[in-house]
Amino acid sequence: KMLVQDLFRQVAETKSLTQEIQEGLYFLFGSKLIQALDILDKGLCVCTVASQSHRMYWEVSGGTKSNPEHYLCFPHYCSCTNFTFSVSKRDELLYCKHQLAVILGKALGKCAQREVDDQTFSRSLSH
Numbered sequence: 225k226m227l228v229q230d231l232f233r234q235v236a237e238t239k240s241l242t243q244e245i246q247e248g249l250y251f252l253f254g255s256k257l258i259q260a261l262d263i264l265d266k267g268l269c270v271c272t273v274a275s276q277s278h279r280m281y282w283e284v285s286g287g288t289k290s291n292p293e294h295y296l297c298f299p300h301y302c303s304c305t306n307f308t309f310s311v312s313k314r315d316e317l318l319y320c321k322h323q324l325a326v327i328l329g330k331a332l333g334k335c336a337q338r339e340v341d342d343q344t345f346s347r348s349l350s351h
Contacts (some may be wrong), residue, residue: 253318
């Protein structure tokens with residue numbers, strides 16, 4: 225886990241994915257890295273920030289055109305089934321592709337951001 229955090233820190237410091245960092249991340253995450261980068265390239269990661277409290281969550285869109293999905297992400301949680309079964313229950317993965325997209329998107333400045341008042345923020349989480 226220390227190696228992962230070090231790679232994420234390097235991405236945040238340089239605001240880029242060097243070949244060396246990409247290789248390290250691919251070694252750790254395999255196809256999940258490719259899927260996360262695809263999410264970012266398509267602009268499917270949005271950070272919602274509460275204007276007064278500065279609380280935040282990320283919404284990552286996915287699925288297909290005929291069956292779109294929206295996943296709610298926090299630093300240690302994602303609403304997708306992959307997170308539930310492969311990350312939290314089986315401990316097979318450190319992150320799902322949505323969390324990886326959020327982490328890299330924050331580091332690279334590639335997540336769109338929208339600010340809402342705290343009441344709207346709370347309502348959006350209760351649905």
